[in-house]
Amino acid sequence: MGAIWARVENCVKDIRRFTDFVPETALVLGSGLGGFGEKVRLAAEVAYSQIGGFPVSTVPGHKGRFIFGYVGKRPVAVMQGRVHYYEGYSMEDVVLPIRVLRALGAKELVLTNAAGGVDKDFSPGDLMLITDQIANFVPSPLIGPNEEALGARFPDMSQIYSSRLQAKAKAAAAELGMKLKEGVYLQTTGPNYETPQEIRMFQLLGAGAVGMSTACEAMAARHMGMEILGISCITNMAAGISGEPLSHQEVQETADRVADQFQKLVWRLLEA
Numbered sequence: 001m002g003a004i005w006a007r008v009e010n011c012v013k014d015i016r017r018f019t020d021f022v023p024e025t026a027l028v029l030g031s032g033l034g035g036f037g038e039k040v041r042l043a044a045e046v047a048y049s050q051i052g053g054f055p056v057s058t059v060p061g062h063k064g065r066f067i068f069g070y071v072g073k074r075p076v077a078v079m080q081g082r083v084h085y086y087e088g089y090s091m092e093d094v095v096l097p098i099r100v101l102r103a104l105g106a107k108e109l110v111l112t113n114a115a116g117g118v119d120k121d122f123s124p125g126d127l128m129l130i131t132d133q134i135a136n137f138v139p140s141p142l143i144g145p146n147e148e149a150l151g152a153r154f155p156d157m158s159q160i161y162s163s164r165l166q167a168k169a170k171a172a173a174a175e176l177g178m179k180l181k182e183g184v185y186l187q188t189t190g191p192n193y194e195t196p197q198e199i200r201m202f203q204l205l206g207a208g209a210v211g212m213s214t215a216c217e218a219m220a221a222r223h224m225g226m227e228i229l230g231i232s233c234i235t236n237m238a239a240g241i242s243g244e245p246l247s248h249q250e251v252q253e254t255a256d257r258v259a260d261q262f263q264k265l266v267w268r269l270l271e272a
């Protein structure tokens with residue numbers, strides 16, 4: 001057994017001391033979406049600190065626990081809080097939770113995040129369906145010896161974000177009368193926001209939004225054959241677009257303002 005798989009199995013064993021819940025869909029909650037966890041019909045709760053070797057977020061306002069429960073009839077595992085590469089964790093640590101979720105039984109993964117709008121047609125408060133991603137500005141989480149128990153050495157990434165789940169998200173948005181933008185998510189290491197020239201480069205590359213999470217998680221999940229949906233909350237226009245300086249406070253304020261809409265959309269598509 002490889003070292004990564006052994007670590008995943010240890011985490012699963014620790015979680016199984018608290019619950020035998022088997023999720024169908026896993027959900028990673030980004031900034032502002034944290035409240036979603038409280039709406040789930042609770043079956044069990046496990047704090048990350050109760051899981052041996054599990055990474056715990058250092059960002060203020062990020063909780064750290066799994067919530068297991070139901071959205072309608074659907075069994076879900078919700079991650080309230082994630083760790084980021086900029087916190088100093090290795091990529092292996094950053095994507096460990098995703099691998100644990102797959103090992104717990106989840107076949108589908110919904111990734112959410114707060115992101116800066118790179119596409120000039122976006123506005124703060126927009127929700128963007130992620131159609132594809134650019135992850136070349138961060139190291140691949142798949143670097144290192146490949147463990148066949150996880151997936152292939154050279155995994156195909158030609159459709160990371162499932163067209164079936166994208167269609168479901170669009171249908172849910174239409175039912176709710178909500179606008180849903182679409183675009184490519186680009187991940188940077190952070191923690192600094194970008195320069196205006198970097199954002200102009202990202203525009204040339206075709207990115208719609210920029211953020212500091214998600215793409216590496218999606219890559220690890222796809223490696224394991226999960227079906228993925230990604231939605232970004234555009235919390236601010238990226239550097240140089242509006243001329244205003246960027247702040248974490250603006251990111252949080254917009255995420256909080258849109259939280260209700262964001263939660264309704266995710267709830268609706270999980271219920272379906």
Ligand code: HPA
Binds near residue numbers: 210211212237
């Ligand atoms: N850049 C990178 N990450 C972000 C941003 C941004 O402008 N907004 C929220 N997360």
